[in-house]
Amino acid sequence: MRKLWATILAAGLMVGIVAPAMAASSDGTHVSFTLTGFCSFDVVVDLTTWQQVRLVQTAPDGTTTTIVTGRQTGTVTNAETGAVVPINVPDPARITENTDGSVDIQIAGPTLSFLPADATGGDSLLILNFGLFRLHLGDSVSFETVGRQVDVCAALS
Secondary structure, X not given: OHHHHHXXXXXXXXXXHHHHHHOOEEOOOOEEEEEOOOOOOOEEEEEEEEEEXXXXXXXXXXXXXXXXXXXXXXXXXXXXXXXXXXXXXXXXEEEEEOOOOOEEEEEXXXXXXXXXXXXXXXXOEEEEEEEEEEEEEOOOEEEEEEEXXXXXXXXXX
16 A cells, blocks of 8 residues: 555656656657646646656665656646646656655655645645655655745635
């Protein structure tokens, strides 16, 4: 179950990684998908530029670290009103799969992050984060944001 959460949440944090799996449309450089349940309206994520490089390393103790860097640009759109916010999310990230089954994710720089309500312990989260975002997935889920956050739902309302 933790592995499933790790996949879902890491993908949500790094929208460019999840996009191919969630894509309603994908041609290798253009990806579009809809987020439902994060705002009082559906949000369409449309990535028009999408480039990534991944480096995977496994330590002798079995810990696996994936470093992801790249560039995604595009828009998030309120599906009801058509209101649009441009995004530029380079997503430099480090994902560590620990030997105890837990996963630690650290993302620096602008990131489009989304977490469901059951992961946050409160409301669902859909933000543009400008700074550091840390997430721990283990027996429980914890996250921390450092820097400035833009509430995407409020920006699109």
